[in-house]
Amino acid sequence: MRRPTYERFVALLTMSACMCCVLTYMHVWIGNLERHLKNGDTSTGFISTLKSRTLLGEKSVIPVSEATEEKKQENQEDDFDEDDSIFNAEVKADVEDVISYPWQxxxxxxxxxxxxxxxxxxxxxxxxxxxxxxxxxxxxxxxxxxxxxxxxxxxxxxxxxxxxxxxxxxxxxxxxxxxxxxxxxxxxxxxxxxxxxxxxxxxxxxxxxxxxxxxxxxxxxxxxxxxxxxxxxxxxxxxxxxxxxxxxxxxxxxxxxxxxxxxxxxxxxxxxxxxxxxxxxxxxxxxxxxxxxxxxxxxxxxxxxxxxxxxxxxxxxxxxxxxxxxxxxxxxxxxxxxxxxxxxxxxxxxxxxxxxxxxxxxxxxxxxxxxxxxxxxxxxxxxxxxxxxxxxxxxx
Missing domain, CATH: 3.90.1480.20 (Glycosyl transferase family 29)
Known part of the structure; x- marks a missing residue:
């Protein structure tokens, strides 16, 4: 009866060690994430993915520190103007096509x-x-x-x-x-x-x-x-x-x-x-x-x-x-x-x-x-x- 109890103890110990590793990794990852957010750096991980999700001018909002807010806003406005101008050019072409099309x-x-x-x-x-x-x-x-x-x-x-x-x-x-x-x-x-x-x-x-x-x-x-x-x-x-x-x-x-x-x-x-x-x-x-x-x-x-x-x-x-x-x-x-x-x-x-x-x-x-x-x-x-x-x- 002792052997099965010992084996269960080893299994639990191994599982606990794995959980500690996972928690440690998450702690480090979250720390790096917070540091990137404070620095206004959106070039890593899923933040970069969020930033790239734009549709017809729609942008994901990512929190940044007050020190970098103004700079971040300027960058976003530049990106929006560029995207918006391209989109408006396409829309204008479509609209003109509809207007000039002899409807039947x-x-x-x-x-x-x-x-x-x-x-x-x-x-x-x-x-x-x-x-x-x-x-x-x-x-x-x-x-x-x-x-x-x-x-x-x-x-x-x-x-x-x-x-x-x-x-x-x-x-x-x-x-x-x-x-x-x-x-x-x-x-x-x-x-x-x-x-x-x-x-x-x-x-x-x-x-x-x-x-x-x-x-x-x-x-x-x-x-x-x-x-x-x-x-x-x-x-x-x-x-x-x-x-x-x-x-x-x-x-x-x-x-x-x-x-x-x-x-x-x-x-x-x-x-x-x-x-x-x-x-x-x-x-x-x-x-x-x-x-x-x-x-x-x-x-x-x-x-x-x-x-x-x-x-x-x-x-x-x-x-x-x-x-x-x-x-x-x-x-x-x-x-x-x-x-x-x-x-x-x-x-x-x-x-x-x-x-x-x-x-x-x-x-x-x-x-x-x-x-x-x-x-x-x-x-x-x-x-x-x-x-x-x-x-x-x-x-x-």
Whole structure:
């Protein structure tokens, strides 16, 4: 019996020695790492790898000491300027190519794209939930949550939903999908947009005062729940509720499309929104509330197959998919994610002030969306004739 005990003792001793070696090595490695960080040296190990990870101007942030901060910042600015100038040159060439390209509708190309999408999901079954899909008090899971985060369906939601699937058996000849890029300013595209059979707008952008450039017709407008926090102070005050109600009414008669179950981070906002809409339903008879079903995962799979890998695709890209399934001919306005157009600075959104330009806003380069990647794909569709991507003035 002693021999096995002795052998176990030797094995444990050997294991302990190995662990000591590993810990000693890690201690030395961490010490060297700290020394490199203090000296602002990013030439070794994984730090060099982090530094090299740039995409459309995106750079990893590496902590440095105050003594080297200014020098480090200068180096980063030099690198950004060089990368940015190269990228902008490529983008300018692509944009000029789109502008100069004599667009012609290609129904064959549009049908092929539509079939590709439908091979991943049947959008018509999940485009809008109906009153039969939810019951107050029941649990619903957020579609994009990495864990199976759930929420209790807010009271009153059942009464706000349509009885039947919206847009069933609907087909439109020409549709306009209106994004919010500052490229729309002074475009004079309002009349062209309003002449469409069906108009979809993104994220509750301001129309009043911009009609000449963006039009006024609305059939569907999307509403990201975060807008309630950013634009209406989470309806905390009576004046916020009054403003929100007025804006809802000013849009006219339309469908308000809200992706409520997309992300668990907006669960409290969802409850606030549904409670407000329920209490004011009598004054909002022209507003039809629509919540999409569990379509986001399948949509993300589709775009991944097109080499567009994002944490979350943009609302604009999502609505392009919907319009392409409802419409024979799709025209896109205000889809342009860059800070300059033909040598002139433009704001990120047309209803933003000019202080949100390239100097202090990333224009989608470093957010959850990869808007330049999306734009590159849209230009490809434009050249194929599957969509018409409008960038220039509609009056020229």
């Amino acid at each position: 509708p290609n129904q064959t190309a549009a049908v092929v794209k539509r079939r590709e999408m439908l091979s991943y999901f049947n959008l018509f079954k999940v485009l809008t939930m109906t009153s039969d899909d939810v019951t107050s008090g029941h649990l619903a899971r957020f579609y994009s949550a990495k864990s199976k985060t759930i929420i209790t369906v807010p009271g009153g939601m059942h009464n706000l939903l349509p009885r039947r699937q919206l847009f069933r058996k609907k087909h439109y000849k020409q549709c306009s999908l209106v994004g919010n890029s500052g490229v729309l300013l002074q475009s004079g595209c309002g009349r062209t947009i309003d002449q469409s059979d069906f108009v979809i707008r993104c994220n509750f952008a301001t129309i009043k005062g911009y009609e000449a450039d963006v039009g006024s017709k609305v059939d569907v407008v999307t509403f990201n729940p975060s807008i309630l926090n950013n634009k209406y102070n989470s309806l905390s005050l009576e004046k916020d509720k009054t403003k929100f109600k007025r804006d809802l009414i000013e849009y006219g008669k339309y469908v308000l499309w809200v992706p409520v179950f997309s992300d668990h981070a907006v669960s409290s906002t969802i409850r606030t929104l549904i409670d407000f809409l329920g209490k004011n339903k009598g004054d909002l008879t022209n507003v039809q509330l629509a919540f999409p079903g569990n379509v986001l995962p399948a949509i993300e799979d589709f775009w991944y197959s097109k080499s567009i890998d994002e944490e979350r695709i943009s609302t604009g890209l999502l609505m392009y998919m919907i319009s392409s399934l409802l419409c024979e001919e799709v025209h896109l306005f205000g889809f342009y994610p860059f800070p300059e157009f033909r040598g002139k600075q433009i704001p990120y959104h047309y209803d933003h002030s000019m202080n949100r330009t390239a100097e202090n806003y990333d224009f989608g380069y470093m957010k959850v969306h990869r808007l330049p990647d999306e734009f590159a794909y849209l230009t490809k569709l434009h050249k194929e004739g599957a969509i018409n991507l409008h960038l220039e003035s509609c009056t020229s």
